[in-house]
Amino acid sequence: MNALLAWRRTLSLGVLGAMIAVGGLAASPGAARAQLVVDINNPTMEPIPVAIPVFSAQSQVPSRLPEMTKMGEDMAGVIAADLERSGLFRPLGRAAYIEQGLVPERRPRFPDWKAIGAQGLVVGSVNFLADGRVEVVFRLWDVYGQQQMTGVKYQTTPDNWRQISHRVADAIYQRLTGEEGYFDTRVVYVAESGSATQRVKRLAIMDQDGANNRYLTDGKFLSLTPRFSPSSQDITYLSYFNNKPRVYMYNIDTGRQELLGDFDGMTFAPRFSPDGSQVVMSLAKNGNTDIYIMDLRTRKLRQLTDAPDIDTAPSFSPDGQFITFESDRGGGQQIYVMRADGSGVKRISFGKGRYKTPVWSPRGDLIAFTFTSGGVFKIGVMRPDGSQERMLTESFLDEGPTWAPNGRVIMFFRGYPSRKGQAGKAELRSIDLTGRNERKVPTVGDASDPAWSPLLK
C-alpha cells in the first residue's frame, strides 16, 4: 500500500509536470494510454522444466538399428542428467509425455507439452550412416513461444555418443541461460585408496559426470595438486618421485611425464598461466618459500615474490595481468593479489581465520578460496578487490576449489575424520555460485584435489 501511495504521488507529480510542460494547452483526449506498471522482482528459484524425450533412432544399416535405439535412450539420459545436476533445469519424467514419436523434422504439438508444464522441449534423433558414422540431430523448442531456439547436427563415430550428449546439453544450457555450458569437460583429481598410514594417492581423470574414469599414474609415488593446462593436453602436478617433491608435467595423450626444472629445494603448488605458456609455482629453499614463474619454452625460472614468509598457491587472473596467492606475511594465511610481474602486492582478505588456495574465476569476476576458522572449513568467493565475500559451503574439511570453465560452478573436495586407523573418506562435491545446489560428484573411490578442465575442443 505504501508503494502504491508513493506511486500515486509520483504519478500526480508526473502529470503535474506534464501539464506544466504543455503550459496549459488543451489536454487532447486519447493522447495518452492507460497503462499499469507492475514490478516483478521475486523470480522463482525453481529450475526450468524441460522435456527430453528419447531420441528417435534410424539406421541406414538395418542390423545397427537396435544399437541406435539404445543410443537414443542413453543420449537423452546423459543430457537430462547433465541439465539436472546443474540445478537450473528440471527434466520432466517421460511417463508424463503426451505426444510420442517425435522427430526433429516435424514441429511438435506444443499444447501437449504445455499441458505437462515443459518450457523447453528437446527433440533429437540418431541415425547410423552407411559409412559407419552416426548423425545426431537435435532441436530445442521454446514450448510457449512455439519456436526453435537452437538446432545442431553432429556426425561422429558411434563411440563418441557420450561426448556428443554433453555437447547437446551444453548447447541447451547456453541457449537457455545465456552462459557457456560446462558439460563437455573433464576433471583430473587425486584418487585415494588404502589405509590412513598406507594411503595411495594417484592421478585420475574422468568426465565431469564421473564417467570414463581412468588412472594416469600408478600410485607408486604420491601425486598431488593436478592442474589442467588451458590450451593443451598437459597437466602439471606435484609428485614425490623418489621422495623429492617436485613439479611435473604429464601429457594426457602420450602419458609422458616430465620434471619441470631441477632446482635446489622443493617446488609445489603449480598452475598454468591463462595462455598455457608458463607455470607459476612455489619454490622452497633455504627455509623460505616464494612464488616463481617458469617459461615453458625456455625453462627459465623467474622469482616473483621475495618475502621472508611462505608465499604459495598462486593463480593467474584470466587476462594474465594479475596473480592471486596466499601468504602468511601478515601473521596468518591471507589472500593477496599482485601484478603478474610481482609488483603491487595487495592484501585482499581480512576476515578472522585463515584464507588459503585462492583460485581466480575463468570469467574474472571472483576469486574462490578455502577459509578455515575454529576447526571449520568453508569454500567461499570474493571479488578480486576483496569485497563481497561470501561463503558457499561449510564442513569438517572443505578444500581445493576449482572452477567450471563458465565460472558459475565450483568443485572442491570434502574430507571426513579418520577413525581407528581407517582413513577418513574424501569425496568431490560441486556447488553453484548461488550456494544453493551442492552435489556429490560421483567417483570410483575416494577422491580429493579436483581440477576442472576447460571446455573440450
Place this chain on the structure above:
Amino acid sequence: MRKPFIYSSLFHALIFAMALISWHWFGDPELLDDNEPVIMVSPDALISPDAIPTPEKNKPEDAPKPEEKPPAEKAPEPEPEQASPTPPRVEEAAEAPPPEPAPTPEPTPEPPKPERVTKDLPNVTPRDKPKPPKKFDMAAIEKLLLNKTDSTAPQTKDNKPKKPTDPDPSQSKSDNRNPMENARATANIQSAIASQIARCWTAPVGATGAETLVVRIRIYLRPDGSLSDEPVIVDRGRMMSDNLYRVAAEAAKRAVQRCSPLKLPPEYYDLWRDVQLNFDPSKML
C-alpha cells in the same frame, strides 16, 4: 488499431532476424569443424555440427487435434501454478500459426482513458478533461486526477467487448468506484499480477551482471485475462546485441505466456488491459 500491428510486425521481424543470426552462428564451420575429441574417443572421430533449419512453420501438423489432447490430469507432475493450463483460445491460435501477425479482433489498441501514466511517457495529459485548467490550481488538478477514473469507467464499458459477468468476489464489486477504491484496486491488481507472474518466472540465476538485466515487457490483455497479443519486449534493440539480455527477455516472455490467462477481477478490466511488466532479477542472489 495500428500500434499493436506495428509492434507485432517488428517483433516478428526480430524473431526472423534472430533465427538468421543463430543459424549463422551454428553454421560457422570454424567453430567446431576441427574438433578432434581428445582421449577416450576414437582418434578419427570427426565432429561436425551443422545448423539445422527449423521445420516449416506452415507444414501441416501430423495430428492437429489440440481439442482431444488429454487435459492436465494426465500429467503426473502437475505444476503448482494454477495458470498452467493454457486457455483453449491461445492453443487454437497456436495450432494454426499465422505467418503474419494476425490482426487482433480486440479493440485494445485504442484505450479511451489514460488511467495511469507510464514512466516512459513524460508528457501525458489527462484525456477526457473537458476544460483545460486556465491557471495553475493544485486543488483543481488533484480533483481532476481523482475524477478522471470515474468519468472514464463508463466509457470503458461502452467500448469494450462485454466483460465476463461473474465478478471475482475477492475484489471490489462496484462499478461506481471512488478514488480510494480505485487506488486499492490498483494496488491489489498490481500485486496479483506480480505474484502470479513471479511464480511462472524462472530467472537466469547467477548470470554475469544479472543486476543489469531488467526486462520490460508490455502486454495487452483480454477481459478473460489472456494475452490479446504477443508480449512486447520494450528494449528490443538490446535483444540483438546482448546475449544474456536476450535470454533474460525470453525467460520473462515465457513467464507471461506461461501464466496466461491471468486471474484478475473483470470489473476492473479498465485498469489492467494494458500493463507494463518490469522483470528485475537483481535481488535474486
